[in-house]
Amino acid sequence: FFFLMIRRPPRSTQSRSSAASDVYKRQGFDVNVSMGQLVTLRLTFPADKGRAVRCYTSHPSVTYFPSPFDKDFSILQGEINTINLNVRSYAKESQKVLINLVDINTKELLFAWTINVVVSYPKITKVFDVICPIGQESIHAVPYVNRTAAWSIFEFVSSNPEIARLQVNYMSLSLML
Numbered sequence: 001f002f003f004l005m006i007r008r009p010p011r012s013t014q015s016r017s018s019a020a021s022d023v024y025k026r027q028g029f030d031v032n033v034s035m036g037q038l039v040t041l042r043l044t045f046p047a048d049k050g051r052a053v054r055c056y057t058s059h060p061s062v063t064y065f066p067s068p069f070d071k072d073f074s075i076l077q078g079e080i081n082t083i084n085l086n087v088r089s090y091a092k093e094s095q096k097v098l099i100n101l102v103d104i105n106t107k108e109l110l111f112a113w114t115i116n117v118v119v120s121y122p123k124i125t126k127v128f129d130v131i132c133p134i135g136q137e138s139i140h141a142v143p144y145v146n147r148t149a150a151w152s153i154f155e156f157v158s159s160n161p162e163i164a165r166l167q168v169n170y171m172s173l174s175l176m177l
Helices: none
Strands: 002-009 014-019 025-036 039-046 053-056 072-074 079-088 097-102 109-120 153-154 168-172
Touching: 002 079, 025 039, 053 079
Parallel strands: 025 109
Antiparallel strands: 002 014, 039 079, 053 072, 053 097, 097 109, 153 168
């Protein structure tokens, strides 16, 4: 716990205002994700009392909160509470993300996490040779078979949309018979 006094410079003795603040623990850790793959983390924290809270992320394009943690929710007093955080990155370099848990009534910072998102390239399982005329757009079909044991919705993502743009980003495929 510390106090902060705000004065008018230089060497003023008249106080303009003062504020008190607690120093909160910020946990930091690395998470390894394969480029484009969704990873769900479970963040845990103790609660001194029941509160209505909201989670914030510094990089919503990399991390986001699934329901019900994407809006205001309640935490339980005297319990170790858990929230889920989804992580997905298409960046080639590591990214540092700050996650904050804030009491919505008092605006008090309750907990913070610093996450270093380390991205690795996905394993290449199939390579297609495509012949394209120089300076002209061309359309090519790439066959894909659902090898899972159930009907699934697949998301297709180009690693470089300026060179290879997809006409369909999502496709539902029944299981392979």
